[in-house]
Amino acid sequence: MSGVEVAGPGTAGLQQFGHDTWWLVLLKAAVIFVILMLLTLFNIWAERRLVARMQQRIGPKVNGPFGLLQSLADGMKLILKEDLIPKTADKLVFVCAPAIVAVPAFVTWSVIPFGPTVKLPWSDTVTPLQLTDLPVAVIFVLSMASVGIYGVVLGGWSSGSTYSLLGGLRSSAQMISYEVSMGLSFVAVFLYAGSMSTSQIVEAQDKIWYGVILAPSFVIYLISMIGETNRAPFDLPEAEGELVGGFHTEYSSAKFMLFFLAEYVNMATVSALATTLFLGGWHAPWPINLIWDGANDGFWPVLWFMGKVMFFIFVFVWLRGTLPRLRYDQFMHFGWKRLMPSALLWILVVATIRAVELNGGIDRQWLFGALGLCLVAIVTLSFVAEKKQSDAATQQEAATFDAFAGGYPVPPPRRTDG
Numbered sequence: 001m002s003g004v005e006v007a008g009p010g011t012a013g014l015q016q017f018g019h020d021t022w023w024l025v026l027l028k029a030a031v032i033f034v035i036l037m038l039l040t041l042f043n044i045w046a047e048r049r050l051v052a053r054m055q056q057r058i059g060p061k062v063n064g065p066f067g068l069l070q071s072l073a074d075g076m077k078l079i080l081k082e083d084l085i086p087k088t089a090d091k092l093v094f095v096c097a098p099a100i101v102a103v104p105a106f107v108t109w110s111v112i113p114f115g116p117t118v119k120l121p122w123s124d125t126v127t128p129l130q131l132t133d134l135p136v137a138v139i140f141v142l143s144m145a146s147v148g149i150y151g152v153v154l155g156g157w158s159s160g161s162t163y164s165l166l167g168g169l170r171s172s173a174q175m176i177s178y179e180v181s182m183g184l185s186f187v188a189v190f191l192y193a194g195s196m197s198t199s200q201i202v203e204a205q206d207k208i209w210y211g212v213i214l215a216p217s218f219v220i221y222l223i224s225m226i227g228e229t230n231r232a233p234f235d236l237p238e239a240e241g242e243l244v245g246g247f248h249t250e251y252s253s254a255k256f257m258l259f260f261l262a263e264y265v266n267m268a269t270v271s272a273l274a275t276t277l278f279l280g281g282w283h284a285p286w287p288i289n290l291i292w293d294g295a296n297d298g299f300w301p302v303l304w305f306m307g308k309v310m311f312f313i314f315v316f317v318w319l320r321g322t323l324p325r326l327r328y329d330q331f332m333h334f335g336w337k338r339l340m341p342s343a344l345l346w347i348l349v350v351a352t353i354r355a356v357e358l359n360g361g362i363d364r365q366w367l368f369g370a371l372g373l374c375l376v377a378i379v380t381l382s383f384v385a386e387k388k389q390s391d392a393a394t395q396q397e398a399a400t401f402d403a404f405a406g407g408y409p410v411p412p413p414r415r416t417d418g
Helices: 020-053 071-080 091-111 135-156 160-194 198-203 215-228 253-278 300-320 328-358 364-400
Strands: 118-120 125-128
Touching: 020 071, 020 091, 020 253, 020 300, 071 091, 071 253, 091 253, 135 160, 135 198, 135 253, 160 198, 160 253, 160 328, 198 253, 215 253, 215 300, 215 328, 253 300, 300 328
Parallel strands: none
Antiparallel strands: 118 125
């Protein structure tokens, strides 16, 4: 057998999957693993260099040309460090927790499309540049992210430390909350693409990217992916000033390295998912696709895909070097009372537009205008209502405060909620 014999280059649909020979499946899996490992080493180096430039420092520059081998040196140092297990830890769970976090981060890439169906060099084998695909591939990605949360919780609980336990609980609450918003941001994409398959969603964006026509979903996803990956300014589970180090406080050596590796692989994963669902996947960006007919053929789409992923990685680093860390209550308040209602409202808007379009509909300009006004009105009223509630609470607090109750005047308490 020689790979896919029922589909040629450019063929769309799930029929092109499931025909690869065993050696081709292993080759694809090995290539994905190598790409992720090299991407992690490069992203750590790039983050340190970029943040150093933003803060007018030099950054790593000794190990290798431009310091490119610094990440590899740090990894070797972690592997060779003494591996400590706390006396009060549940040893089996303590050892398994890092693997539970790291493995799903790699498995998620099995449904990410790197490019179209191509013919491999020096052979007659035709295969899609994707390990596999499913009718519910995006749901599979969300399920893998949920499995990773178990590793965080178990790592914090099994350490036998109060600080680790608090970090695990805080991290799980944060990841679950923003995973809900992330899932809601996908619904509009499903409504437009008519599929949950990653390859079919990419094919549906050959004319226009969903990041343009579904901009609110794109913004909601961008915010959710930062909260989901525990990155600054949402890196609250690892807030050193409050929790020492978060859920991995008691970890060292290779087990700590697995947590660190999973964080950076997850950064690449959510970036690849954003590229697939909102930025056309492996399709060439405008205006390259207009001036070059072969931009979306062969192995060139891999270059466009990786370029888009690296753009999101840069956004992660940019935010880390720019924004201060939020308070935990502010972060959770924003997720549940701002992001989630906005996502639900946008789903209602998109579902209404799609229903009208599929049934003949009305003038789309009037429809978009009316829905836009409703959206602005609802968001404005929500902010006004909360402001009135906050002002009422302030007035009540001021009315009940007696500065001379203790026999001598004291200053009123400082408000710290805004």
